[in-house]
Amino acid sequence: MSSLQDARPKRSAAQRVTSIRRWTDTLWTLRIERPDGFRFQPGHYAKLGLPVDDADAVWRPYSIVSAPEDGELEFLFILIPDGALSSHMARLREGDRVMIELAAFGFFVETQLAPGDTLWMMATGTGLGPYVSLLRTPGALERYRDLVVVHSVREAAELAYADELRAHVAASGAAEQGRLRYVPIVTREPGATGLSGRIPQLLADGSLPRHAGATFDPASARVMVCGNPAFSKEMRQLLTERGFVPCRRSAAGSMLFENYW
Ligand SMILES: Cc1cc2nc3c(=O)[nH]c(=O)nc-3n(C[C@H](O)[C@H](O)[C@H](O)COP(=O)(O)OP(=O)(O)OC[C@H]3O[C@@H](n4cnc5c(N)ncnc54)[C@H](O)[C@@H]3O)c2cc1C
Ligand SMILES: NC(=O)c1ccc[n+]([C@@H]2O[C@H](COP(=O)([O-])OP(=O)(O)OC[C@H]3O[C@@H](n4cnc5c(N)ncnc54)[C@H](OP(=O)(O)O)[C@@H]3O)[C@@H](O)[C@H]2O)c1
Structure with a gap:
């Protein structure tokens, strides 16, 4: 367990679960009451906790899926x-409380x-959350x-938020090719999506930029990578070889990463 996960919060609140959406037996969305004064930007995470087996609460970080102006928080x-x-989070019902x-x-x-001109938002699994938050935030990606x-x-059943993303695509413009493209990739059901194979491989052979009809060079493309740390590591190597540079405190870059474990 990382030190990030170990950290005990200084100030916390117990918030009610307002709704639950189950995408599969093992993948779900929770919405909870937003504590007064809780502020965040798309891409931020919250630390959530539950008392487990009468022991101290267990706390973990979770990316916020909702937009900053939403009256509730979504995960x-x-x-x-x-x-x-997660095994205890999975048993929560509407009305229960989460810290x-x-x-x-x-x-x-x-x-x-x-x-930059093109923003690539790449995710594995639950790493999609920060991008849903960004797309729900009016004006966030205007540049x-x-x-x-x-x-x-x-x-395929794990393509959470697919309908919402397709609605954003439809709202993003032209009938042929709008400003936003959504590329779902299913790796363990052959034929389920237009592209199959892992993201780094689809970038290396050029099929992903071709399929998306978008440029992928460091002069104009910016890349966000979120989810599985092995994916992140492979992406960092591939992007570095292509000339992308990381973001630093002192200087903006062309690639940005979030590892979930
Ligand atoms: C910044 C940050 C944001 C995060 N956001 C989310 C989020 O939005 N949704 C979410 O479900 N988790 C997210 N996580 C992971 C989350 O904090 C927990 O690690 C996860 O819920 C497992 O906790 P656990 O106590 O059930 O498992 P543990 O008993 O702690 O087991 C952890 C193991 O589970 C696997 N694992 C952990 N998280 C994931 C994941 N998301 N997908 C696939 N495998 C995983 C890894 O093998 C890891 O070593 C995030 C982590 C970080 C650091
Ligand atoms: N039915 C169940 O009980 C069930 C169902 C799903 C998940 N889970 C559990 O949930 C966790 C996994 O969740 P998850 O499926 O969301 O996460 P995941 O294992 O990270 O897989 C999500 C996606 O990331 C891809 N991926 C994995 N490693 C990669 C890498 N190095 N480079 C590029 N892409 C990579 C996977 O492709 P590949 O398919 O090629 O690996 C898959 O398309 C595990 O603990 C698993 O046991 C359980």
Whole structure:
């Protein structure tokens, strides 16, 4: 367990679960009451906790899916077999309470990137959450000409938020090719999506930029990568070889990463 997950919050509140949407038996969305004064930017995460077996509460970080102006907070969860917290989160019902630390955290914030023409938002599994938050935030991505969301999951049923993303695509413009493209990738059901194979491989052979009809060079493209740390590591290597540079405190870059474990 990382030190990030170990940290005990200084100030927390117990908030009511207002609704639950189950995408599969092991993947679900929770909405909870938003604590007064809780502020965040798209890309931030919250620390959520539950008392487990009468012991101290177990706390973990979760990316916020809702937009900053939403009156509730929304999160996307996957059940980790025997997971210390997710197995308890999976049993929550409407009206139950979840603890939340009264602060938002993180550096996976799009404004860290240098200005560019095309924003690639790449996710595996629950790493999609920050992008849904960004797309729900009016005006958040105005500075880009093109937007591409790439979501890789094992099975088609795990393409959470697909309908919402398709609605954003439809709202994003022209009948032929709008400003936003959504590229779902299913890796363990052959033929389920137009592209199959892992994201780094689809970038390396050029099929992903071709399929999306978007440029992928460091002069004009900006890339956000969120989810599985092995994916992140492979992406960092591939992007570095292509000339993309990381964001630093002192200088905006062309690539930004969030690792979930
Ligand atoms: C910044 C940040 C944001 C996060 N946002 C989310 C989120 O939005 N949704 C979410 O479900 N989790 C998210 N996580 C992971 C989350 O904090 C927990 O690690 C996860 O819920 C497992 O906790 P657990 O106690 O059930 O499992 P543990 O008993 O702690 O087991 C952890 C193991 O589960 C696997 N694992 C952990 N998280 C995931 C995941 N999301 N997808 C696939 N495998 C995973 C890894 O193998 C990891 O080593 C995030 C983590 C970080 C650091
Ligand atoms: N039915 C169940 O009980 C069930 C169902 C789903 C998940 N889970 C549990 O949830 C966790 C996994 O969740 P998840 O499926 O969301 O996460 P995941 O294992 O990270 O897989 C999500 C997507 O990321 C891809 N991926 C994995 N490693 C990659 C890499 N190095 N580079 C590029 N892409 C990569 C996967 O492709 P690949 O398919 O090629 O790996 C898949 O498309 C596990 O603990 C699992 O046991 C359980």
